[in-house]
Amino acid sequence: MLQNILVATDGSKASERGINLGLKWAKILNSKIYGISVAEIPVLGPEFVEIFPKLIETLEKKAWQAVNYLKFNAEKEKIPFETFVYSSSAPEEVILEKAKELEVNLIIIGKKASLGRVGKTIIGKSLCPVVVVPSEAVLIWNKILIATDGSVYSQIAGDFAIKLSKNLKSELIVLSVAKREENVPYAEESVKILVEKVKNEGLKVESLVVKGEPFEKILEVAKEKNVGLIVMGCYGRTGIEKFFMGSVTERVIENSHFPVLVVKKQI
DSSP: OOSEEEEEOOSSHHHHHHHHHHHHHHHHHTOEEEEEEEEEOOOOOGGGTTTHHHHHHHHHHHHHHHHHHHHHHHHHHTOOEEEEEEEESOHHHHHHHHHHHHTOSEEEEEESSSOHHHHHHHHHHOSSOEEEEETTOOOOOSEEEEEOOSSHHHHHHHHHHHHHHHHHTOEEEEEEEESSGGGHHHHHHHHHHHHHHHHHTTOOEEEEEEESOHHHHHHHHHHHHTOSEEEEEEEEOSSHHHHTTTOHHHHHHHHOSSOEEEEEEEO
8 A cells, every 4th residue: 555655864763763664664565665865954154155065065974874774774674765865955845856756655754852844844745644753652553543533634544544554454443532522422423434444344443532632632542552653634735834733633743652644635
């Protein structure tokens, strides 16, 4: 289901976690994995013109070291791969353009303390699902949590999670969070629809409906159930500030110690 996987790396611990996840999935799913690192070139004034070439050389060297981690491990595991290094003042745009050119089915990025501009833009503009991997993530996927609110976006994410779970031989946990008591019947119906789809595929599934603040409860259940991945749906807009700010998805990603997979419906 994931023929081509692209991992964006800056050499950080979080990026290495992302590479490790990508390699493990690529091996299971018989995917080709691509590694990309973009040396982020700062915009400097004319007084720095003499040191500029040396700065670019240093940043590109670091970028090559970052993708070489993927190269070394892919060769060891005999996974087909290709790596790319670029220089740009807008690394997110280079990564997105390369993902489009390679027709990748999944982008994996790391998250350090917070997601940052590059990560937010990649999620906001990507044409394919994106996995955000925190530096402290444990790479297991025996349980996948799909958070649904019954929307078309959640349904699309649910369908993707079912396919992924089937390929990774994972158990699915379907969760809906009702903010108030009057929302409980709708949450129960949302879960019921998705659970029926899961059962039709012959997969093991657990269903939960809880009350409270959605992002808090999603993370709480993920911790209680010791899941390896949270899957969420979201709609895509070209303006990152319209897509991301204040959304449940953003708050889950920013506070999660688990990898979060965002599946979008483009509008």
